[in-house]
Every structure is written in structure tokens, then in C-alpha cells.
Amino acid sequence: MSKFKTFPKGGVHPPDNISGTGNRPIRNASLPTHAVIPMSQHIGAPAECIVNVGDTIEEEQLIGKSTGYVSVPVHSSIPGKVVEIKDIYLPHGKKSRAVVIELGGEFKRMGKTQKQSDWTGLSEKEIIERISSMGLAGQGGATFPTHVKLVLPEGKKCDYLLVNAAECEPYLTSDQNMILEKAEEILEGLKILKKLLTPREIIFAIESNKPEAAAVMAEAVEKSDLDVRIDILKTKYPQGAEKNIIKSCTGREVPSGKLPLDIGMVVLNVETIYSVYEALVFEKPLVERVVTVSGGAVKAPETFRVKIGTTYRQLLEECEGLIEEPAKVISGGPMMGFGVFDLDTPVTKGTSGILFLTKKEVKAAKQTSCISCGRCIQACPMGLNPSDINKHSLNFLFEEAQDMGLLDCVECGSCAFVCPAHIPLVQSFRMGKNQLRAIMMQKKGANK
Numbered sequence: 493m494s495k496f497k498t499f500p501k502g503g504v505h506p507p508d509n510i511s512g513t514g515n516r517p518i519r520n521a522s523l524p525t526h527a528v529i530p531m532s533q534h535i536g537a538p539a540e541c542i543v544n545v546g547d548t549i550e551e552e553q554l555i556g557k558s559t560g561y562v563s564v565p566v567h568s569s570i571p572g573k574v575v576e577i578k579d580i581y582l583p584h585g586k587k588s589r590a591v592v593i594e595l596g597g598e599f600k601r602m603g604k605t606q607k608q609s610d611w612t613g614l615s616e617k618e619i620i621e622r623i624s625s626m627g628l629a630g631q632g633g634a635t636f637p638t639h640v641k642l643v644l645p646e647g648k649k650c651d652y653l654l655v656n657a658a659e660c661e662p663y664l665t666s667d668q669n670m671i672l673e674k675a676e677e678i679l680e681g682l683k684i685l686k687k688l689l690t691p692r693e694i695i696f697a698i699e700s701n702k703p704e705a706a707a708v709m710a711e712a713v714e715k716s717d718l719d720v721r722i723d724i725l726k727t728k729y730p731q732g733a734e735k736n737i738i739k740s741c742t743g744r745e746v747p748s749g750k751l752p753l754d755i756g757m758v759v760l761n762v763e764t765i766y767s768v769y770e771a772l773v774f775e776k777p778l779v780e781r782v783v784t785v786s787g788g789a790v791k792a793p794e795t796f797r798v799k800i801g802t803t804y805r806q807l808l809e810e811c812e813g814l815i816e817e818p819a820k821v822i823s824g825g826p827m828m829g830f831g832v833f834d835l836d837t838p839v840t841k842g843t844s845g846i847l848f849l850t851k852k853e854v855k856a857a858k859q860t861s862c863i864s865c866g867r868c869i870q871a872c873p874m875g876l877n878p879s880d881i882n883k884h885s886l887n888f889l890f891e892e893a894q895d896m897g898l899l900d901c902v903e904c905g906s907c908a909f910v911c912p913a914h915i916p917l918v919q920s921f922r923m924g925k926n927q928l929r930a931i932m933m934q935k936k937g938a939n940k
Contacts, residue, residue, distance in 0.1 A: 496700060498726035499736040502873040504906045506662050506729055506827065508701055512793040513786050514665040515704050518673060520797050521783075521810055525595050527570050527801030528838040529555065530580060532588035534629035535636045536562035541589055547574045551599045552777050555591050558624070564637045565627045569779040569799040571597035583823035583830035583837060590838070593801070601776070611684060611772040619688050619772065626771035627778045627841075632656060632732070632761035633824055635842040638768070641758065642688055651756035652742055653691040655682070655765060657698040657705070658725055658732030661825025664845045666782040667762040669795050671698075671705040674766055675712035681769035683718055689758055694720045695741050701727040729827060730904035734759050736873050748900050778841055785811050787848040789818035798839050804846050805835035818848040819856060826853075827905040828918075860913045868907035868917065874900050878907035878917050885924035890931060893924050901925075 532538035539556030543549065549568045556566030568591075576592035611619065624639035644650060655678075659667040671678065682694055696713075698706050706724060713720045723741050725731050735746045737759065744755050752759055760768075763782060770776040779800050786793040791812040798807065804821070808814070822829040823837065824844055832846075839846075868878040876897045884893040901921045908917045 496726045497723055497740045498728055498731065499739045499873055501875050502871050502906060503728040503730065503736075504871050504909050505727075506909060508727065509662045509786070510665050510668070510701070513663075513784055513795045514668050514702070515672065516665075516669065516795065518669050518782055518795050518797050521799070521802060521807060523570060523595060524799060524802040524806060526575070527568070527572075527593045527595070527799060528580065528590050528803065528836070529566060529568065529593065529801040530582060530588040530590045530838065530840055531556045531566055532582070532586065533566065533635060533800075533840040533842060534564050535634065536560065536564070538588060539563060539566045541577060541591060543574050543577075543591060545574050545577055548572075548597070549574060549593055550597070551601060552779055562637055562640055564629050564639075565625065565777075567627055567777040567779050568593055569801050570595050571599060580838075581834075582840070583832050585830070606774050608773050609775055612687075614772075616688050619684065622775070623768060623771055626767075626776065628764065628767050628771060629778070629841050630761065631763040631767065631781055631841060631844070633828065633842055633844050635840075638760075638764060641760070642685070644689065644753070648753055649756060650689040650691045650753070650758050651693070652758070653682070653685055653689055653694045654738065654741060654757060654759045655694070655696040656732055656734070656737055656759050656761045657696060657702075657709075658737055659702070659762075660699060660727075660729045660732040661827055661829075661845070662729075663786045663847055664784045664825050665786075665795055666784050666844055668702050668705045670762050670766060670782055671702075672708050675708050676716075677769045678709075678762060678765050679712055679716050679718055679720070680773065681765040681767075682720065684768055684772050685760070685765065686718070691758070694718070695723055696720050697723045697725055697737055697741050699725050699727045699731055730873060730902065730906065733873065733902050733904055735902065748897070781839070781841060781843065783807065783839055783843055784845040785848075786845065787818065788850040788853050789814050789816050789848040791815045798843075800839055800841060802839045803836050804832065804839070807839070807846060808835065808848070814848060816850060819851040819854045820849045822847040822849065827909065828903060857914045859915055862913050862915060865912060867910040867912065871906040871910045873904065873906060874902060876901060878921075881924070882915065882917050882920045885920050888927075890924055890928045894928055898924050898928065
């Protein structure tokens with residue numbers, strides 16, 4: 493077991509705030525009386541709704557079919573009746589069609605003995621088809637369709653399969669607690685992926701502030717017949733960013749504009765691997781996930797196993813409500829998450845955490861002018877100049893910002909974290925990227 497690897501450039505050290513929910517049993521959240529299930533829970537084309545108001549729905553029934561290769565199907569997390577189909581806004585600000593299901597009827601899986609299927613005789617193609625049909629998308633937050641990530645293009649090979657267990661965002665403990673409870677199942681998921689990808693080496697990477705989870709995984713590996721290298725990483729944000737964790741563990745660097753697979757890497761987070769296990773062993777679609785509900789405003793923080801479509805409001809009630817009015821509610825982590833204005837927002841495949849932060853935790857302050865101190869440059873793990881990119885973006889010089897590395901920004905928020913002027917740099921970069929993509933699409937259309 494190697495110790496305390498890290499990436500060379502930048503990074504910051506926010507308080508991890510994981511003691512409230514870390515190293516504690518995952519609690520099953522109550523069933524929602526109504527599940528609000530969006531058709532867009534992943535990167536790529538939204539699923540197409542295939543049910544109607546009044547339809548009776550079974551648990552895990554397909555309710556949204558995939559509309560392209562970079563798309564995933566959507567299944568119902570509960571049995572019941574479709575009472576509404578409507579548009580909702582998700583935390584990242586985009587609109588999605590959503591199916592509202594009123595709970596009713598019998599569960600075909602929950603509470604019953606699950607029959608296991610033998611995946612070992614399946615071909616690589618059949619494994620990919622199963623993962624695709626079960627609606628798997630990355631559960632670390634990026635929500636990239638898992639089946640797309642696992643298909644090796646002709647001429648490409650997987651040297652390293654890297655398990656991203658860093659979970660470097662403050663407050664979040666979903667992966668940590670999953671490891672404590674499901675280490676053997678995670679290893680079974682890795683066996684499935686080993687058959688599919690035939691990597692030269694499997695690396696399990698976890699930060700040094702999670703020693704109990706690291707020890708549990710090391711013990712499980714010792715007992716298994718799977719060869720896994722465990723890397724302990726320095727607790728530093730953003731250690732779990734894909735490009736950073738690759739650099740920390742292998743020394744390889746993903747070139748600008750390229751993907752990890754271009755340098756022989758496949759990176760998956762812990763819960764996604766567990767979902768691969770459930771998809772292949774139990775033929776179970778992605779209809780629930782683990783979510784951390786935390787923050788200084790929450791009376792009793794918890795890590796829950798939650799049915800997709802459960803509202804944030806219900807989970808807050810299960811944490812016994814608030815002890816003070818939150819200054820901000822965030823979907824995800826405090827560094828990369830999105831502010832939420834509506835507690836009736838549903839949990840989706842990409843919801844890793846819901847945070848209710850106090851004014852003290854948010855450290856709200858008035859924005860002032862940039863003083864050119866250079867702290868953002870020192871903090872940037874990608875070696876960019878966030879201050880200059882921000883100035884170009886705010887002046888609508890998006891293509892010039894691209895030349896300065898706008899698209900290489902991983903939106904980790906390290907620059908904003910250290911900025912003494914409290915400039916919302918990440919929001920500026922997200923706006924700039926969206927505008928830049930619109931310009932590219934316009935040019936592409938003009939060239940046709």
C-alpha cells in the first residue's frame with residue numbers, strides 16, 4: 493500500500509467537515525409518496541418519455557427510452573400511477589421533462605429475496621448492453637453514460653482501471669460509507685470491469701482522511717483473488733478531479749482536449765462500480781443511490797440510500813429539519829455544486845449530496861474588484877490564469893478566453909475559494925463555456 497500521492501500544481505485545503513456523517517451506517521430513506529423522475533439525469537440526449545398520465549407503473553419499469561448512443565434510459569424507482577408529466581428545472585439550471593408517480597401497488601424487488609444471475613458467461617458486448625439497458629450514468633456528479641465510457645474504440649487499450657474513491661468535496665461521505673458497507677460487492681463490480689476492459693492494473697485511490705474505509709478495502713482485497721493496488725492520496729482538493737487523480741496515481745497527464753482513454757485510463761467512482769455490480773448480478777436498473785445530507789443548518793445530518801425522484805424536502809424532514817435558516821442550499825458539494833432554490837427538487841442519478849449551509853459556512857461577502865494578487869493562479873490545479881480568463885469572459889471575448897485555456901478549466905472552484913475579492917469565477921467560466929459552445933455550433937451550422 494503506497495502512501496500520500498498527490499498532483500503537483502495548485503490545490504487548496506478547505507475543512508473536510510465529514511465527521512457528522514462519515515463512518516456511520518447508511519440509512520434507508522422513507523419511500524416517497526410521489527416520485528418526480530426527470531428524463532434528463534445524464535450528459536447527452538434526454539430520454540424520451542414513453543408513459544402517459546393514468547398509466548399504472550411497476551417498480552423498475554422503463555419509463556423513458558434512450559434517444560441516442562450518448563443517452564441512457566430511465567426507470568421508475570417505485571410502483572404506482574402516473575399522475576402528472578411536467579417540465580421542471582434541475583439544479584444546473586436546465587429544464588427537463590419529468591414523470592410524477594404516486595406510490596401504490598406491490599414492489600417486485602424491494603423487501604424480497606433477490607435472485608442472482610451468473611455474469612461470467614456473458615460476452616463483452618452483452619455486458620455493455622446490460623449496463624446500457626440498466627440506465628447507468630456516472631454517480632460521482634458528472635453523469636456521463638457509463639456504457640459509453642466502457643467501450644474501447646478500435647486501437648485503444650486500457651492500461652489502468654482507476655477507482656476514484658477520493659471524495660474530496662467537503663461534507664460528502666457517500667462513497668466512504670459505501671466502502672465500509674459494500675467492499676466485497678465493489679470488488680465484484682471490479683471483476684466485471686476487468687473482464688470487459690482487461691486493464692494492466694487496477695488502482696483503488698482514496699484520500700488519507702478516510703483511514704477506516706481504506707483499511708476495510710485493503711482487507712477485502714487481501715481476501716479476494718483480485719489484484720488491486722491501493723493508493724493513499726494526500727488530502728487536498730481537488731484530488732478527486734479526473735485529471736488530477738490520474739496524475740497523482742500514475743504520473744500520466746491528459747492532454748488538453750483529450751480524454752483519459754487517450755492515455756490508456758478508465759476512471760470510475762465507487763458508487764458507479766457498485767451499480768455495475770447490481771446491474772450484472774441482480775439485473776437491477778439505477779433507481780436509487782446514496783446521498784449525503786449535511787451542513788451546519790441541519791439538525792441531524794445523515795447519509796441515505798434514496799429512491800430516485802425523492803424530493804430534497806423529504807430528506808430534510810428525515811434529518812429532523814433545520815436548526816437555523818440556511819444561507820445557501822447546494823446540490824452536490826460546496827466547491828462544485830449548484831445552488832438550489834426549490835426544496836421540491838428531486839434526487840437524480842447524479843445527486844451525491846444536499847447541503848444546508850449557514851452564513852458562517854458560506855462566508856458570504858460583498859464582491860470587490862480584482863487586486864491582481866495571483867492567489868487564483870497558485871490555487872489552479874490546471875496551471876491556468878483564472879483572473880485573465882475571467883476578464884476576457886466578462887468582456888465577451890470567449891474565443892480569446894478559449895486560447896487561454898477556458899475549456900481546460902475543470903470548474904473545481906479552487907480559484908474562487910482563495911479569491912480575497914470574492915469574485916464568482918466558476919460561474920463566469922461556466923457562462924463563458926456555454927457561450928463558446930454556442931459560437932462553435934453557429935460556426936458549424938454556417939459551414940454546412
